Amino acid sequence: MAVAREELLKDLEEVKELLAKTTRKRLRDVLMTEKHKLELEIKNQPPPKPKDAVEEEKVSLGGYTVKINNYGWDQSDKFIKIYISLNGVQKLPAENVQVNFTERSFDLLVKNLNGKNYTMTFNNLLKPISVEGSSRKIKTDMVLVMCRKKREEKWECLTQVEKESKEKEKAAYDTSDPSEGLMNLLKKMYAEGDDEMKRTINKAWVESREKQSKGDMPMDI
Numbered sequence: 001m002a003v004a005r006e007e008l009l010k011d012l013e014e015v016k017e018l019l020a021k022t023t024r025k026r027l028r029d030v031l032m033t034e035k036h037k038l039e040l041e042i043k044n045q046p047p048p049k050p051k052d053a054v055e056e057e058k059v060s061l062g063g064y065t066v067k068i069n070n071y072g073w074d075q076s077d078k079f080i081k082i083y084i085s086l087n088g089v090q091k092l093p094a095e096n097v098q099v100n101f102t103e104r105s106f107d108l109l110v111k112n113l114n115g116k117n118y119t120m121t122f123n124n125l126l127k128p129i130s131v132e133g134s135s136r137k138i139k140t141d142m143v144l145v146m147c148r149k150k151r152e153e154k155w156e157c158l159t160q161v162e163k164e165s166k167e168k169e170k171a172a173y174d175t176s177d178p179s180e181g182l183m184n185l186l187k188k189m190y191a192e193g194d195d196e197m198k199r200t201i202n203k204a205w206v207e208s209r210e211k212q213s214k215g216d217m218p219m220d221i
Helices: 002-021 025-043 051-061 160-173 178-192 195-214
Strands: 064-067 072-075 079-085 097-102 105-113 116-122 129-139 142-149
Touching: 002 025, 025 160, 025 178, 097 129, 097 142, 105 129, 105 142, 160 178, 178 195
Parallel strands: 064 116
Antiparallel strands: 072 079, 079 142, 097 105, 105 116, 129 142
C-alpha cells in the first residue's frame, strides 16, 4: 500500500508541474480533472501501517503474493457484496483471511493459500460505507466481502473512478459537434493514459498549433 501511495503522490506532482507550464484552457481542464482524481484517491488510501506491523506482516506472509483482479459484485438495500473465488479458501484458519475497511475503501489479504498470498484493494468507493457494519464471510471456494452502506441507496458502480470513466465515455459520444466529440475522446485518453500516451497527445496539440499558425489548419483541435 505504501508503494501505491508513493506512486500516486509522484503522479500528482507531475500533474501539478504540467499545470504550471500549460496555458491552453482545454488541456488545463484535462489536467485539473486528473489532479482532482489523484487527490481523491490519495485521500481515500488506507492509513499507512506502522513499520513494526509491516515487518511482522512480511515475516508471516512468506511465499509470493498474487493480486486478485477477477471478482463479481451485487447489492441489496443495505450492502454492497463482492464475491472473490479462491479454491480451497474455506480450509484456511479464519485469521488468514483479513479485510481492513475504511469509509471509502477496503483491503483484502488471504495468507498462505496453497503456498501463495492473495490481495485485493478497492480505493475510492463510490459512496461511504460503515466500517463497523462491514464484514467478510468465508464460503466454499469463495470469500464474500460485505460493505455496509451508510445510506440505503442504489450504487451504479463500485468506485468513483468507474463513475467518472463512464461519464467521460458518454460525453465523448453524446454531442452534436463532431470536433467536440473528438476533443472529449482525447481528454478521456489523456486522463486514463500512461506517460507515453500523454506525451503523444501533447505532441499532437503542439503540432496542431504550429499548423494553425501557418494557416494550414483552420480548425483548432
